[in-house]
Amino acid sequence: MDFSRRGFLEMNAALAASMNAQVSPNDRIRVAFIGCGARAHELMAAVMTHPQFEIAAVCDAYQGRVARALDRIKDTRGSSARVLRDYREAVADASIDAIVVATPDHWHKVMVLDGLKAKKDVYCEKPLTYRSAEGLEIVAAAKQTGRIVQVGSQGMSSISQNRAKQMIKEGRLGKVTMVRAAYNRNTASGAWIYPIPPDASPATVNWDMFLGGAPKKSFDLARFFRWRCYQDYSGGIATDLFVHLCTTIHYLMDAVVPSKVMAMGELYRWKESRDVPDTLNAILEYPEGFTANLSSTFNNQSSSEASFTFLGTEGTLSVGWGELKYWPEAVQEDNRWIVESWPKALQARYYADPKVQKEEVPSLAKAHLVDGGSSWREQGQDPTIIHFWHFLNSIRSRKPYWEDASAGHHAAACAHMVNQSVRQSKLVQWDFATDDIKA
Numbered sequence: 439m440d441f442s443r444r445g446f447l448e449m450n451a452a453l454a455a456s457m458n459a460q461v462s463p464n465d466r467i468r469v470a471f472i473g474c475g476a477r478a479h480e481l482m483a484a485v486m487t488h489p490q491f492e493i494a495a496v497c498d499a500y501q502g503r504v505a506r507a508l509d510r511i512k513d514t515r516g517s518s519a520r521v522l523r524d525y526r527e528a529v530a531d532a533s534i535d536a537i538v539v540a541t542p543d544h545w546h547k548v549m550v551l552d553g554l555k556a557k558k559d560v561y562c563e564k565p566l567t568y569r570s571a572e573g574l575e576i577v578a579a580a581k582q583t584g585r586i587v588q589v590g591s592q593g594m595s596s597i598s599q600n601r602a603k604q605m606i607k608e609g610r611l612g613k614v615t616m617v618r619a620a621y622n623r624n625t626a627s628g629a630w631i632y633p634i635p636p637d638a639s640p641a642t643v644n645w646d647m648f649l650g651g652a653p654k655k656s657f658d659l660a661r662f663f664r665w666r667c668y669q670d671y672s673g674g675i676a677t678d679l680f681v682h683l684c685t686t687i688h689y690l691m692d693a694v695v696p697s698k699v700m701a702m703g704e705l706y707r708w709k710e711s712r713d714v715p716d717t718l719n720a721i722l723e724y725p726e727g728f729t730a731n732l733s734s735t736f737n738n739q740s741s742s743e744a745s746f747t748f749l750g751t752e753g754t755l756s757v758g759w760g761e762l763k764y765w766p767e768a769v770q771e772d773n774r775w776i777v778e779s780w781p782k783a784l785q786a787r788y789y790a791d792p793k794v795q796k797e798e799v800p801s802l803a804k805a806h807l808v809d810g811g812s813s814w815r816e817q818g819q820d821p822t823i824i825h826f827w828h829f830l831n832s833i834r835s836r837k838p839y840w841e842d843a844s845a846g847h848h849a850a851a852c853a854h855m856v857n858q859s860v861r862q863s864k865l866v867q868w869d870f871a872t873d874d875i876k877a
């Protein structure tokens with residue numbers, strides 16, 4: 439991929455051309471949506487901006503969401519889609535080219551593997567996995583079947599993150615040894631306590647379909663609609679939010695996976711609603727030569743909801759969703775408080791040195807302006823649209839995009855390392871030989 443400004447202009451021009459193109463039915467890519475929940479509806483909107491994509495089939499465990507999906511397709515395209523009772527019908531349907539997996543996390547591996555085995559290209563929402571070792575199976579299956587796997591952390595397709603990547607690569611930051619990234623919220627909705635549709639009941643919700651291989655539990659609408667709060671289906675903050683942070687950090691820093699992770703997590707506030715922490719802090723050490731500090735709280739959002747700071751010897755880059763700020767380091771040597779304690783004659787000799795005068799006495803330096811930095815804000819297409827455009831390109835070119843099975847495996851593995859460290863109160867290490875968490 440070309441990260442230059444020209445590259446992005448070309449990419450946008452190509453995107454516009456592809457959107458305006460007349461598409462013959464034979465060029466259509468027929469997609470089945472497995473899971474039609476909140477995220478899937480955002481994805482459907484993005485998918486339908488591309489005339490090449492046709493949403494041919496939909497499947498969900500709650501009838502209300504299937505109905506809304508059919509309405510959305512009809513309102514946007516004036517067409518309908520086949521309603522599937524089970525995702526396996528999409529896998530078995532030879533007319534389906536690609537599946538979008540947007541179900542709770544405990545289902546991802548099974549659905550992705552079944553899709554690949556049936557020769558479908560697969561777009562899977564993040565996190566790719568619910569357990570680290572699942573990633574190995576998916577990476578192997580993608581390789582074996584030659585199908586495309588793209589994972590859904592769309593931030594890395596945004597133009598701001600790609601500009602940030604370019605700036606880091608060009609050395610504008612000098613050597614980056616520290617990355618700070620955070621995801622903070624302070625609402626019930628931010629803490630995943632979503633409203634439950636009033637018509638949800640055993641008549642409209644297929645509980646067994648939701649449970650799949652998860653531990654058997656009796657019908658529970660909170661678990662069904664707020665599944666992120668429960669370890670049976672999710673890894674909580676780590677798999678829901680840190681995965682986005684790690685995907686971006688890996689992409690921008692050309693890093694693969696941390697060698698060591700240490701983390702602490704606590705449930706301070708939303709105790710009645712979950713069995714996962716609402717506050718999480720982690721330190722990830724990368725063999726590429728930097729450390730990342732990740733943190734998240736659901737109890738304060740005074741600092742922006744999601745942000746990254748890349749700290750380099752020559753400059754700092756702050757990356758938020760849709761915005762970018764750069765400011766160079768303006769460092770000044772200053773040994774006054776040390777030299778002040780020396781014998782007077784030695785102090786005078788120290789300051790007589792022209793090198794010291796140049797470096798340590800700013801008032802003697804030639805007057806100059808210091809770069810105060812720059813900032814940018816994104817406008818235009820949402821990153822999800824751009825991300826899907828990459829998926830479309832991969833389907834056509836048969837070349838996977840950066841966020842492929844391997845990138846998805848490693849980003850999700852960070853989350854699993856974080857959770858393991860919290861559970862065991864121990865440092866967790868990566869085994870580069872097995873490409874999995876060290877036993």
Ligand SMILES: NC(=O)c1ccc[n+]([C@@H]2O[C@H](COP(=O)([O-])OP(=O)(O)OC[C@H]3O[C@@H](n4cnc5c(N)ncnc54)[C@H](O)[C@@H]3O)[C@@H](O)[C@H]2O)c1
Nearest residue numbers: 473475476477478497498499500540541563564590647648
């Ligand atoms: N990339 C992003 O920014 C982003 C944002 C939100 C969610 N997500 C991811 O998207 C996925 C879905 O999250 P969501 O917020 O849409 O959750 P959701 O609960 O709103 O939707 C999940 C849907 O899956 C359905 N489902 C469950 N089991 C199923 C099965 N066996 N077959 C078919 N459908 C089934 C449920 O009925 C539900 O409608 C998760 O992996 C989540 O991490 C990504």
